[in-house]
Amino acid sequence: ELPEALCPTAEDGILQNKGVIEVVTCFRHRYEAGLGGGVFMVVACKNDYSRMIVTTKGQIPNAKGTTALIYRPYHLCGVETPITLLCAGILNVSTGSETYLPKYDLVQTAVRDLKAGEIIGNDHDPALQASIIPATKMGKGSAVPAHMLNGNKLKRDVPAGTLLTYDLVAEPKDSVLWKLRRKQEEIFSN
Structure with a gap:
């Protein structure tokens, strides 16, 4: 279909x-x-x-x-990463673009009204609808990438149809994923 x-x-x-x-x-x-x-x-x-x-x-x-x-319909788990490491580490061959920049984010929109304190589900949560938008920097009003939402609490009520943004989500303590996103922005903003 x-x-x-x-x-x-x-x-x-x-x-x-x-x-x-x-x-x-x-x-x-x-x-x-x-x-x-x-x-x-x-x-x-x-x-x-x-x-x-x-x-x-x-x-x-x-x-x-x-x-x-x-x-x-599948990723070659356990094959793609070693091939990339072999190419880059041993053969000194790039496996990506020399002009790589983060360009898009997978983000989530509330399908139904969500309540403050509610735990956000994963990318298969029926309460959320995924879409891809141009990447934005972390901050108020900017959409949170979908996988950074998983398991985090909403700070306030979110009406259906609302894109989940940083100001709506409680940032988890010591999240490696959130730290990596900040590092990514630091690296690519120069």
């Missing part, structure tokens, strides 16, 4: 524009492949030739054949 939903409204999808970054949650049976921890993209098929190439390589098209899902 991803190539059906993640295409422009003109093609019966939900997207207002092309070139959109989106987050999804897949409901599936235990024996079906999922996207948990994996990566995907929905690509446009502009002509018969590209449609034929994409769909004959096993990718999943929408009914109109205008988009297709390309995905890897």
Whole structure:
């Protein structure tokens, strides 16, 4: 259903524009492949030739054949990190961009009214809806990255539809994740 939903409204999808970054949650049976921890993209098929190439390589098209899902439903746990370390540490080969900058954050919006003192759930919490936005610096009014919210308390009531920001969330004591975010901002602000 991803190539059906993640295409422009003109093609019966939900997207207002092309070139959109989106987050999804897949409901599936235990024996079906999922996207948990994996990566995907929905690509446009502009002509018969590209449609034929994409769909004959096993990718999943929408009914109109205008988009297709390309995905890897898993991370190669225990393989990707050692390969990166090998390339960088031993071979002295970069595994990333030389102009890397944090550009986007996965953030959460309240789906229902949340109460002060409520503990914020993880990225699969039905009370929250994830979205990806341009990265912002830590501070009042700035969105807290989703994984920095997990298990933290709300400082005040949050109405449904509100983006969870630093001024709404009690910062945990001695959080390595929050310290790393500050360090990231320090490094990349220069």
